[in-house]
Amino acid sequence: MRNMSARGALQLAVIAAFGLLFVLPLWWVSISAFRPEDDIFRYLNPLSLWTFFPNRVTFEHIVTLWTSPFARAIFNSLFVAIATVAGGLVVCTLAAFALAVIEFPGRSLVFTIMIVSFLIPFDAIAVPLYNVMRGFGLQNSYLGLILPGIGNGLTVFLLRQFFLGLPSDLREAGMIDGMGYFQIFWRIYLPLSVPALISAGLIMFIFQWQAYLWPLLIAPATEYKVAAVAIAQFSSAYDVNFGVIFAGAMFVSLIPMVILVAFQQYFTTSVAATGGKE
Amino acid sequence: MSFAIKKLSLVALAGMLAYGASPVFAQTITLNFLTAEKDETVAPVIEGFEKLHPDIDVVHTTVPFDSMNATIEARVGGQDPSIDVFLVDSPRVPAMASRGYLANLNDEREKADAVSNDVAMGIISYKGDIFALPAWTSTQMMFYNKDLLDKAGIAYPGFKAEDRLTYDQVVDEAKKAQAAGAKYGFIPEQIDRYYQLQPLFESIGGGPGLTGEDMLTPDVTNPKWIEAATFYSSLFESGVSPRGVPVDQMSSTFTSGDTAFYIGGPWNFAAFNATEGLHYGVAPVPYFAGGKPVVPTDSWAIAVSPYAAHPAEAKMFAEYFSLDPEGALLSVKNNPIPPVNEIAYKTYIETIAGLDPEIGPAAKEIMTYELANNSVSRPRSIGYVAFEEIMNRAFSDIRNGSAVQATLDQAQQQLTSTLARIQ
Amino acid sequence: MTRNKKLLWALLFLAPAIISVIILRLWPALMALHESLLAPRASTYSFENYTYIFSDPVFRGSLWTTLFYSVIVNPLQIAVALGLALLMNNKLPTTGFWRTLILLPVAIPQSVSAVVWSVGFRPDGLINALLGMFGIGEQRFLTSPEQALACIIIMVSWVGVGYWMTFLIAGLQDIPKSLYEAVTIDGANSWQRFRYVTLPQLRRPLTFVLVADTVANFLVFAPVQILTKGGPQGSTNLIMNEVYTRAFLSGDKGSAAAATVVLVLMVLIIVLLQFRLMSDKGAD
Numbered sequence: 001m002r003n004m005s006a007r008g009a010l011q012l013a014v015i016a017a018f019g020l021l022f023v024l025p026l027w028w029v030s031i032s033a034f035r036p037e038d039d040i041f042r043y044l045n046p047l048s049l050w051t052f053f054p055n056r057v058t059f060e061h062i063v064t065l066w067t068s069p070f071a072r073a074i075f076n077s078l079f080v081a082i083a084t085v086a087g088g089l090v091v092c093t094l095a096a097f098a099l100a101v102i103e104f105p106g107r108s109l110v111f112t113i114m115i116v117s118f119l120i121p122f123d124a125i126a127v128p129l130y131n132v133m134r135g136f137g138l139q140n141s142y143l144g145l146i147l148p149g150i151g152n153g154l155t156v157f158l159l160r161q162f163f164l165g166l167p168s169d170l171r172e173a174g175m176i177d178g179m180g181y182f183q184i185f186w187r188i189y190l191p192l193s194v195p196a197l198i199s200a201g202l203i204m205f206i207f208q209w210q211a212y213l214w215p216l217l218i219a220p221a222t223e224y225k226v227a228a229v230a231i232a233q234f235s236s237a238y239d240v241n242f243g244v245i246f247a248g249a250m251f252v253s254l255i256p257m258v259i260l261v262a263f264q265q266y267f268t269t270s271v272a273a274t275g276g277k278e
Numbered sequence: 279m280s281f282a283i284k285k286l287s288l289v290a291l292a293g294m295l296a297y298g299a300s301p302v303f304a305q306t307i308t309l310n311f312l313t314a315e316k317d318e319t320v321a322p323v324i325e326g327f328e329k330l331h332p333d334i335d336v337v338h339t340t341v342p343f344d345s346m347n348a349t350i351e352a353r354v355g356g357q358d359p360s361i362d363v364f365l366v367d368s369p370r371v372p373a374m375a376s377r378g379y380l381a382n383l384n385d386e387r388e389k390a391d392a393v394s395n396d397v398a399m400g401i402i403s404y405k406g407d408i409f410a411l412p413a414w415t416s417t418q419m420m421f422y423n424k425d426l427l428d429k430a431g432i433a434y435p436g437f438k439a440e441d442r443l444t445y446d447q448v449v450d451e452a453k454k455a456q457a458a459g460a461k462y463g464f465i466p467e468q469i470d471r472y473y474q475l476q477p478l479f480e481s482i483g484g485g486p487g488l489t490g491e492d493m494l495t496p497d498v499t500n501p502k503w504i505e506a507a508t509f510y511s512s513l514f515e516s517g518v519s520p521r522g523v524p525v526d527q528m529s530s531t532f533t534s535g536d537t538a539f540y541i542g543g544p545w546n547f548a549a550f551n552a553t554e555g556l557h558y559g560v561a562p563v564p565y566f567a568g569g570k571p572v573v574p575t576d577s578w579a580i581a582v583s584p585y586a587a588h589p590a591e592a593k594m595f596a597e598y599f600s601l602d603p604e605g606a607l608l609s610v611k612n613n614p615i616p617p618v619n620e621i622a623y624k625t626y627i628e629t630i631a632g633l634d635p636e637i638g639p640a641a642k643e644i645m646t647y648e649l650a651n652n653s654v655s656r657p658r659s660i661g662y663v664a665f666e667e668i669m670n671r672a673f674s675d676i677r678n679g680s681a682v683q684a685t686l687d688q689a690q691q692q693l694t695s696t697l698a699r700i701q
Numbered sequence: 702m703t704r705n706k707k708l709l710w711a712l713l714f715l716a717p718a719i720i721s722v723i724i725l726r727l728w729p730a731l732m733a734l735h736e737s738l739l740a741p742r743a744s745t746y747s748f749e750n751y752t753y754i755f756s757d758p759v760f761r762g763s764l765w766t767t768l769f770y771s772v773i774v775n776p777l778q779i780a781v782a783l784g785l786a787l788l789m790n791n792k793l794p795t796t797g798f799w800r801t802l803i804l805l806p807v808a809i810p811q812s813v814s815a816v817v818w819s820v821g822f823r824p825d826g827l828i829n830a831l832l833g834m835f836g837i838g839e840q841r842f843l844t845s846p847e848q849a850l851a852c853i854i855i856m857v858s859w860v861g862v863g864y865w866m867t868f869l870i871a872g873l874q875d876i877p878k879s880l881y882e883a884v885t886i887d888g889a890n891s892w893q894r895f896r897y898v899t900l901p902q903l904r905r906p907l908t909f910v911l912v913a914d915t916v917a918n919f920l921v922f923a924p925v926q927i928l929t930k931g932g933p934q935g936s937t938n939l940i941m942n943e944v945y946t947r948a949f950l951s952g953d954k955g956s957a958a959a960a961t962v963v964l965v966l967m968v969l970i971i972v973l974l975q976f977r978l979m980s981d982k983g984a985d
Contacts, residue, residue, distance in 0.1 A: 009794055014788060016799060022805070116969060127352045161905040165905050236315055
């Protein structure tokens with residue numbers, strides 16, 4: 001801190017300004033979760049201290065939220081997201097490696113298929129996909145929730161871009177040492193790819209964490225309901241319980257925050273530091 | 279809850295098998311019930327039914343209101359047997375029946391007729407048959423903020439049918455209240471939705487906007503429609519009603535004490551009564567001078583899936599929910615809207631009457647009178663859903679300042695081409 | 702290694718991904734294509750749904766709106782994300798904390814984000830209150846055909862910028878320090894360092910962000926559905942909202958499927974152009 005230049009201070013000020021701007025709506029959501037329902041929209045305009053701080057505090061919404069099956073829904077969301085990340089990383093790194101490293105006939109066709117797969121709007125194919133999954137008997141099951149997230153064209157694309165950036169000397173050296181493709185993948189490429197794998201994990205985690213229409217169709221039973229759907233259910237045709245919805249949103253954003261903070265250090269360790277990249 | 283019951287019956291089943299008991303328990307069946315309601319809303323009626331039928335376990339699945347259509351399209355449209363019985367927004371019955379999403383329930387017609395009024399029976403009919411049983415209905419009244427009226431020196435409107443104000447009177451008084459400090463003068467709750475606005479057009483004599491034998495011919499540009507839409511547009515031009523406040527945040531303008539007159543339904547009582555310092559009264563919904571009083575109505579009906587795994591039991595449950603006064607009453611125990619069932623209604627309305635010594639009796643009188651005399655259903659058409667969608671967009675545009683005639687002309691055109699694909 | 706052996710290895714590596722993509726994406730998409738070729742009540746294939754949607758001013762309007770929106774929102778998001786990524790790459794103290802805050806909006810269910818912004822954009826809402834402090838008069842925001850699309854852009858950027866920034870930070874950190882040191886010795890200023898080291902080195906992550914962001918923005922739906930339903934006067938009627946309205950509200954599945962196919966083809970063409978644009982002498 002003491003070594004920071006004026007320029008550094010200015011840059012930090014810009015970063016902080018953006019950070020505050022981005023977090024302001026979240027702050028409003030979080031404090032609204034602690035307001036009585038009829039105070040939530042009361043201090044919008046003109047601005048006052050009470051716009052950003054509750055002047056009457058209640059824990060009623062938090063209690064309502066956690067006495068509903070919300071804990072189960074949070075567990076389901078986490079479980080589905082983590083299982084998707086684990087399964088998806090295996091499937092997608094293998095595919096990306098083949099597309100980046102192995103020269104085989106039809107490579108660009110397969111790559112195009114991967115690209116097309118993430119251009120297809122998921123909501124628009126939800127109904128036929130539902131029929132496919134029902135054919136496998138996967139309604140109201142974790143598998144039905146997880147599977148559509150695993151073959152993720154976007155993740156394959158991201159990892160392929162990263163693998164293409166690794167120098168070809170690496171695999172040539174491996175070949176000379178008598179390594180097969182799998183060994184090159186496992187012993188050379190993967191260890192260099194930790195930051196890219198984390199980015200890939202982020203894509204798949206967010207895909208599942210944000211998923212709404214699909215979980216609603218395939219797994220509406222309380223045992224399998226995910227958090228985004230559980231939160232939406234605090235609004236019905238005749239009343240919307242904003243306090244509880246905001247409380248739910250607060251917790252739903254806190255969990256990824258904790259995970260992100262835990263992974264913080266990996267974002268900053270780069271391959272470049274080890275000199276592994278061309 | 280249903281989970282616990284399932285576990286219990288499993289325990290019971292295991293016990294029975296061990297002691298070689300009757301096979302009746304082995305036939306416990308699970309009935310899947312889909313709604314857009316919270317668990318606690320339908321819990322009493324499910325409990326009541328399960329008490330009568332210990333061999334049936336009703337499992338309730340709830341999906342958010344906005345996703346109900348997508349769910350029905352995907353699951354019932356996909357011939358999924360895992361939905362037996364579900365609630366359906368009654369104006370959607372013709373469209374859903376025409377697509378084969380609802381089982382024909384015509385053999386229940388006589389029993390349903392005996393406990394339901396003609397308006398409620400009409401809306402669940404398609405090509406002469408009924409495809410659902412009436413469950414709930416709705417009606418509206420005008421809430422007013424006494425403090426804001428006092429400040430402006432305006433007399434409280436009466437609650438009798440003969441005290442009904444005209445729309446112009448209400449707007450005049452609303453402007454006075456605004457001059458005396460109210461933020462908003464007059465707000466119809468679901469401010470740009472057809473449900474809320476149909477009464478304007480019907481009251482002035484412009485019709486529902488659809489005509490023809492099958493109600494598939496748009497008629498939203500006749501002079502009366504233009505007149506009512508111009509009135510609607512003027513509410514926002516003059517600032518009597520707000521632009522930009524979403525429907526689901528609307529009731530907060532009344533609880534925060536900002537709104538003088540507010541048209542809404544009985545679902546508002548809970549929040550209004552819970553708001554400290556809010557002094558309000560109720561009056562009948564206004565009408566256009568020279569026209570007739572019209573109030574929106576209808577709500578959800580209960581339908582059986584044609585692909586139900588247990589169609590007979592599904593029908594039994596629908597009957598209990600709709601035709602059995604006990605079931606019908608339990609279905610509104612944790613729900614603010616009235617049951618269609620006329621016997622259950624008599625008990626329901628007494629709880630409304632008892633809400634508050636002053637407001638309760640007035641609300642009872644208004645609701646009972648409006649339901650019996652001035653309720654107009656939405657047009658019965660297989661094109662209703664598409665119609666509603668296009669009209670809601672048009673209303674929203676008018677609310678935001680688009681020219682009335684041009685917007686309705688455009689809607690008329692769009693309706694013509696969209697409905698042509700449905701015929 | 703022989704050609705056949707390479708193919709075999711490639712298939713082995715690719716099989717799980719290809720199978721899941723075919724069953725869970727392409728097959729349902731083919732069903733949509735099938736549906737798009739069936740006119741209402743018809744049992745033989747025709748292009749009637751396509752001629753219908755292209756004759757419908759609402760659909761044509763939504764195509765133009767979507768293209769206009771893309772031309773604005775993608776460069777905007779990428780520029781802000783890249784700017785922030787460059788700032789954060791300087792490893793100033795506490796940047797990790799700010800980065801997490803900026804990434805957070807993407808973790809909230811979009812339906813809730815949209816409610817928050819609907820409160821913000823209310824004429825009597827927070828943003829007008831803030832603007833009022835600077836003496837700026839009340840804006841109409843979502844109720845104005847001129848401003849509503851800008852409001853949607855602000856909301857989706859609030860969600861997306863932190864996300865794309867994260868990938869760019871990862872890309873920046875993979876650039877070897879030695880390259881910067883080399884050009885600094887040659888007397889390069891910071892613009893030249895950016896132009897001749899950062900940008901070329903960032904090409905692959907940037908291609909990813911450009912393509913992925915473009916696709917994501919073409920498929921934006923929940924914010925429109927909740928904030929404006931496509932209005933006022935169709936000014937925010939992005940194509941996914943049009944698809945959803947046709948499929949689930951108007952019950953016109955044929956034209957919804959046709960609109961989906963048009964959307965996918967349009968995005969595919971744009972993405973292929975982007976690949977060409979970003980490729981380095983055909984290396985990609």
